Amino acid sequence: MLLSRQSVASLDAGLWDKPGVYVLVGTIAYGEKTEVRVGQSVKLKGRLESHVRSPPIPWWRALAVIRDTTVGFHSAQIGYIEGALADELRARPGIKLFEGKRDADTTLPTYERTALDAFVQTILEALKIVGVSLLSPANEGAEEEEISKPGATHTRVAGTISDLLSAGILSAGDGLEASQKNRTTGETRLAQAEVLASGQLRVDGVSYSSPSTALTRGLDVPAGNGWKGWKVAGTSTTLADLRDRLDTPAPDAV
Structure with a gap:
């Protein structure tokens, strides 16, 4: 629910004093970062009321989220x-995040985290509605390109992570690995990613639409080809290998 600071008192305590997550939104001004605070509480209305009395940031609007079911959220969820949302917002250049948790709790089973990721994406979309700029990190969402040889024109290759999910080639929760050796020091950098149901890759708590952006963030390198750099965990199969299967016809039945 989107609400103003003044309307917090009118929330139905029977409905809203339950476990939930909130985002406080500060002043939105063109060209300036928007201050936000992410939090959670087992009694959401009470926590919001405390922030009205003693605001942690100068906020005027808030987004409050509970689960509209008999069971509702529990504290681990x-x-x-909170952690996943804070990680997402921390990576956005137009956001100034206050007091968000540093890490998402990964002790929950994969299937449960996958379901909760949908709430994170819904919250981000709701923040866009109120005017919060959620520009992604540099190059996020850019189309993947491959270069056949120096000086050649760029060739765009069809296929996305979502296509691999739809085809059943990848599944939400699958793990990916990448590594790169520093030729000077001999040190090998390692990175891990989780495939999300949204078609994104999550690296260190942050979700990326572009495999290459996820790779460069994970390995902390200036550039890289995510389709060739990411491999299915424990195998030598790259995302590019999986993408090739999209165009490979199934063998005739014998």
Whole structure:
């Protein structure tokens, strides 16, 4: 629910004093970072009321989220959403994040985290509605390109992570690995990613739409080809190998 600071008192305590997550939104001004605070509480209305009395940031609007079911969220679930959401917002250049958790709780089973990730994406979309700029990190979402040889024109290769998920070639929760050796020091950098149901890759708590952006963030390198750099965990199969299967016809039945 999107609400103003003044309307917090009118929330139905029977409905809203339950486990949930919130985002406080500060002043939105063109060309300036928007201050936000992410938090969670087992009694959401009470926590929001405390922030009205003693605001942690100068906020005027808030987004409050509970689960509209008989069971509702439990504390581990709202802790996971808080951490994952804070990680997402921390990576956005137009956001100044206050007091968000540093890490998403990864102790929950993969299937449960995958379901909770949908709430994170919904919250991000709701923040866009109120005018919060959620520009992604540099190059995020850019189309993948491969270069056949120096000086050649760029060739765009069809296929996305979502296509691999739809085809059943990848599944949400699958792990990916990448590594790169520093030729000077001999040190090998390692990175891990998790495939999300949204078609994104999550690296160190942050979700990326572009495999190459996820790779460069994970390995902390200036550039890289994510389709060739990411491999299915424990194998030598790259994302590019999996993408090739999209265009490979199934063998005739014998």
